[in-house]
Amino acid sequence: MNSKNALLVMVHGSPRPSSNGSMFQVVEQVRATNAFDFVEVGFMELNEPPIPEAIDGLVEQGATSIIAVPYFLHAGSHVADDLPTLLEEAQEKYPAVEFSMGDYLGHDPLLMDVLAQRVSEVASQ
């Protein structure tokens, strides 16, 4: 069987679904790099699809390994506890698929560059 790698971007979800627009644009940029055979978004709450359904979809498409990256800024309970639980359940459901969990977005040093740029956009006014 061919190995197919997938990226699952795990997102909190918002009571205002329009708030997800920026995130979808970022995910589209990731998809365009072709670093993964499949790139999907799954939500922890409030929006569709929920993370388990997104995983079902990736497995149906033939993903043999899934890297799940939390699109979260803080190492709070969701990242430290809730998301690992969802991934453990997925690993149990699909023992033949190799699951791994990426670092959370806020932990990447590039966030500093984005913050600094957002400041420079207004600080010179």
Added chain:
Amino acid sequence: MHAIILFSHGSVLCGAGENLFALARQMEARGDAPIVEAGFLNYSKPIFEEAFAKCVARGATKISIAPYFLVAGYFVNVSLPPKIEAMSAQFPDVEVVVAEALKTHELLAQAILNCAARAQKPEKWRDLLDEAPRFCIDNPQCPLNGTPKCPLRPSPR
């Protein structure tokens, strides 16, 4: 003197604010501004007002507030402005500007790829939870409070 406040929501899990302190320290060290402080809206300390006062005490004449939020929602648009107004009344000589939230940026796409490259096997997925007790402040809302993992309150109140 220019100061940046990284304005964040805060989290109930002990230690969850440590990452923002690290970001502030590194941004200050590399000179994004002579002063960079973190300030929280809820749960974590220091609160925004304390961070603002600290910037002023350190000599800030201009404060840029950088929302550490994915998008500018309720907390940035509704919760933050009255706090700025109150601090500006207290320190009328300090100029205040508010930057955009993180929103869309090609570096965020790169950050996702970097985060994926650091992916861990299942036995490591709860390392963050295991680190939290190091920063225990006996917060009754912390999910570990009253559980065996809490160093200060290992059994329910």
